[in-house]
Amino acid sequence: MDYFVPKSLSEAEKLKKQSARAFYLAGGTILNWKGSPRAERLIDLKALKLEGIKKLKKGVEIGAMTTIQEIAESGDVPASLAGASALFTSRNVRNMATVGGNIAGKFFISNILPILVCYKAKVKYFSNGKKKTVSLDKWLSENEGIIVSVIIENPDRIVKFREEKVAASDFLSVFTSVGYLIAGGRIRDAEISLSGIHRRLFISKEAVKFLNGKKQREIFVSALNEIVQKEIKPIGDVKVSKEVKRRIVEEHIINILSEIKGETR
Ligand SMILES: Cc1cc2nc3c(=O)[nH]c(=O)nc-3n(C[C@H](O)[C@H](O)[C@H](O)COP(=O)(O)OP(=O)(O)OC[C@H]3O[C@@H](n4cnc5c(N)ncnc54)[C@H](O)[C@@H]3O)c2cc1C
Numbered sequence: 001m002d003y004f005v006p007k008s009l010s011e012a013e014k015l016k017k018q019s020a021r022a023f024y025l026a027g028g029t030i031l032n033w034k035g036s037p038r039a040e041r042l043i044d045l046k047a048l049k050l051e052g053i054k055k056l057k058k059g060v061e062i063g064a065m066t067t068i069q070e071i072a073e074s075g076d077v078p079a080s081l082a083g084a085s086a087l088f089t090s091r092n093v094r095n096m097a098t099v100g101g102n103i104a105g106k107f108f109i110s111n112i113l114p115i116l117v118c119y120k121a122k123v124k125y126f127s128n129g130k131k132k133t134v135s136l137d138k139w140l141s142e143n144e145g146i147i148v149s150v151i152i153e154n155p156d157r158i159v160k161f162r163e164e165k166v167a168a169s170d171f172l173s174v175f176t177s178v179g180y181l182i183a184g185g186r187i188r189d190a191e192i193s194l195s196g197i198h199r200r201l202f203i204s205k206e207a208v209k210f211l212n213g214k215k216q217r218e219i220f221v222s223a224l225n226e227i228v229q230k231e232i233k234p235i236g237d238v239k240v241s242k243e244v245k246r247r248i249v250e251e252h253i254i255n256i257l258s259e260i261k262g263e264t265r
Contacts (some may be wrong), residue, residue, distance in 0.1 A: 002041040006048070009126040009146055015043045021217075024146060025067055027096035030105040044060060050100065050148060053077060059153040064100025064146075068112070071099060075188055078152060080159040085110045087163055089171060100147040103139065106200065111163055111175045113140075113201050114193035118159045118179025122151045137203060147227075157189075160259055162252040164196075164241045172196055173240045176252035178260075180211065187211050187219075197245055199236045206231050216260050225253045 002019075006012040007194055016022045021040035025031055031039065050065040053076050070076055072085035072094060084208070088094045088111060102112045116136050124133045127145030134142075141244035153194065158177040163172050173196050180190040190211040192204035207227045211219065229246060 001039060003044065004041070005046060006011045009048060009148070012043050012048065012146055013126065013129070015041070024104070026098040026104075027067065027102035029097045030101060030107055031095055034185060045100075045146070048146075056151070056153075059151060059155055060148045062099055062152075064099050064103075064148055064150070067095055068097045068099065069094035069134065070100070078155040078159065079159075080161060081112075081115050081119065081152070084115045084161055084163075084175075084177075087172075088112055090169070099150055103136070103150070104143070104147055106140075106143075108196070108199060109172050109175070110195045110201065111161075111172055112175035114175055114195050115159060115161060115179075116150060116152075117193035117201070117203055118161075118177045118191045119152045119157055120154060120179070120189070120191065122153065124148045124151060140201065154181070157262075161254045162255050164248045164252070170239075174245055174248045174252070175251060176256065178211075178256050182216070185215055187214050187216065192228065194232065196251065197232050197249065199235065202232060204228065204231055219257060219260075221254050221257050224257065225250050228253060 004015050006015055019041045023031060023039045023042060025042045025044045031239045045065055050063045053066060054061045055076050068085045068088045072082055072084060099112060102110055109161050121136045122133050123136050123139040124131055125139065125145040125147050131148060157179050159177060161177040164174045165172055175195040177193050180187045190208040192207050194202040207224060210224060210227050228249060234242035234245040
């Protein structure tokens with residue numbers, strides 16, 4: 001296997017285009033995992049200065065090579081992102097795993113992606129010699145170039161989440177996140193995203209329409225749950241059946257709504 005440490009984004013891109021089985025290497029937690037693709041060439045991103053968390057005039061920019069542990073410990077990222085990062089499987093994995101790898105790796109479970117969707121994060125990436133910025137959703141569907149950073153322009157969005165694990169040391173089974181703004185006393189610009197339900201990240205289209213325009217106290221749990229349950233098509237696995245995943249999602253919605261309404265459960 002060939003191993004390269006390019007000094008510039010252009011060099012990294014050129015090296016990638018030369019081989020169909022070339023992979024960018026960040027923390028390596030997916031690339032070194034048993035189910036990982038067989039690489040003929042690894043292009044290590046470590047010399048590209050893509051790490052670090054920078055406060056912006058409005059929001060925060062997180063370099064793609066920033067580790068999940070750095071995010072968990074940072075006082076500059078929104079609290080829900082730091083909190084969800086701290087729940088990542090183990091400190092060893094958190095010390096290696098990067099936010100860029102979390103987005104590009106499309107692992108079957110993520111407690112970072114639903115949170116980033118709920119903050120309406122944008123992805124800055126490098127492709128064909130240029131840097132571009134798109135919504136996370138768009139980047140996930142097009143999967144293009146080298147991720148340079150993740151930008152959260154509105155850290156004041158309200159973002160809540162719940163996670164479910166079969167055992168403390170295990171991967172997550174289901175992660176649910178809800179995000180929104182309050183304007184004129186009503187919910188605006190809502191996002192609901194789940195990981196662990198389908199093979200890929202789930203982003204709600206219907207349930208958010210139901211939330212937008214409502215007062216926080218006006219939301220009926222049963223109505224919201226019914227819409228989410230219609231939208232999701234859970235896939236069962238060896239640990240959790242699809243029926244149990246549906247019940248977990250229901251429980252997450254009940255808990256998140258209770259928190260939103262100020263009645264902690
Ligand atoms: C034991 C274990 C436990 C885990 N626990 C969790 C968990 O609790 N929560 C969770 O969300 N995930 C978890 N994961 C999944 C994984 O650790 C994360 O998704 C992690 O953030 C991946 O980052 P990485 O830097 O290690 O990626 P890598 O393995 O280096 O790369 C993954 C993929 O992304 C590509 N890539 C990496 N960086 C970039 C970039 N900047 N631009 C373009 N492409 C890039 C690589 O080419 C590769 O295809 C776990 C994995 C393992 C093996």
